Amino acid sequence: MKTTTSTSQRGGSNRLGGTLLLYALAIFWLLVAGLPFYFMVQSGFKAQFDLLTAPFWTLPTRWVFENYLTVLSGPFVRSLLNSVIVVSVSVALVLLVGSMASFVFARTHFRLNRPLFVLIVAGLVIPVHVTLIPVYILTTNLKLYDSLFALIGPYVAFSLPLAVFILTAFMREIPRELEEAARMDGASTALIFWRIILPLSWPGLATVGIYNAVTLWNEFVFAYVLTSSPASRTLPLAIWDYQGQYAANIPLIMAVLSLAAAPLILIYIVAQERVVGGMMAGALKG
Numbered sequence: 001m002k003t004t005t006s007t008s009q010r011g012g013s014n015r016l017g018g019t020l021l022l023y024a025l026a027i028f029w030l031l032v033a034g035l036p037f038y039f040m041v042q043s044g045f046k047a048q049f050d051l052l053t054a055p056f057w058t059l060p061t062r063w064v065f066e067n068y069l070t071v072l073s074g075p076f077v078r079s080l081l082n083s084v085i086v087v088s089v090s091v092a093l094v095l096l097v098g099s100m101a102s103f104v105f106a107r108t109h110f111r112l113n114r115p116l117f118v119l120i121v122a123g124l125v126i127p128v129h130v131t132l133i134p135v136y137i138l139t140t141n142l143k144l145y146d147s148l149f150a151l152i153g154p155y156v157a158f159s160l161p162l163a164v165f166i167l168t169a170f171m172r173e174i175p176r177e178l179e180e181a182a183r184m185d186g187a188s189t190a191l192i193f194w195r196i197i198l199p200l201s202w203p204g205l206a207t208v209g210i211y212n213a214v215t216l217w218n219e220f221v222f223a224y225v226l227t228s229s230p231a232s233r234t235l236p237l238a239i240w241d242y243q244g245q246y247a248a249n250i251p252l253i254m255a256v257l258s259l260a261a262a263p264l265i266l267i268y269i270v271a272q273e274r275v276v277g278g279m280m281a282g283a284l285k286g
Contacts, residue, residue, distance in 0.1 A: 068259070086234060102164050102171050146228050146229055159212045166204055171204075178196055224237060
């Protein structure tokens with residue numbers, strides 16, 4: 001009896017120690033992830049002289065709201081809208097086209113299934129930067145240069161290989177009995193895809209959508225090469241415009257970075273359960 005009690009106490013203490021360790025690691029990671037954002041936001045409220053003379057972790061002696069007002073009164077809002085449009089359309093097309101292609105590779109058998117799948121996934125090893133000149137020439141010939149459409153095409157094309165790779169793995173795990181039962185009830189291939197396969201692939205779609213949204217939101221090189229006028233610039237280029245050739249207003253740049261990061265942080269706060277669920281499912285299935 002005493003042995004059982006001591007074993008139970010030891011097990012309880014081990015669980016308590018494990019829980020405390022997890023909380024300690026979570027708090028440590030919160031500090032690692034949150035402190036840079038804290039420094040960035042509060043630096044945006046400082047005057048440039050205060051930032052250079054006081055330690056960077058101290059709060060502003062005088063809160064300067066002009067930095068954020070200056071950013072919001074400039075081309076920032078237009079660039080933010082451009083980024084929202086480009087990223088939303090690109091991610092929607094990646095999910096639509098990628099899920100359709102993945103359905104074919106995962107649920108149908110034909111002679112070129114494996115070679116075509118390998119060919120598409122091989123796009124993951126192609127460095128994006130070596131395609132800048134061909135993409136620029138193609139965009140110019142199509143009269144799409146300096147427009148939002150010039151960015152959507154490359155964004156979708158270079159995001160599809162990873163999307164097909166992940167979604168095909170998800171769809172292969174769906175039991176074929178569901179598809180066979182639907183076919184016995186007279187369901188067509190299109191109905192099976194939209195009503196059965198696609199809803200069950202939601203964790204994979206969430207994983208692909210989140211990854212591509214974050215990546216395309218911060219994309220700089222294609223936006224820099226394929227656009228030139230302020231009316232077509234996306235958010236990374238708007239941030240780039242706030243640096244000078246010989247000097248930089250650091251508090252103003254910090255204000256721009258804070259406003260640029262805010263949409264992604266708000267989206268994560270609202271949909272954090274779906275985000276974490278999709279990423280965990282992607283890690284297990286991929």
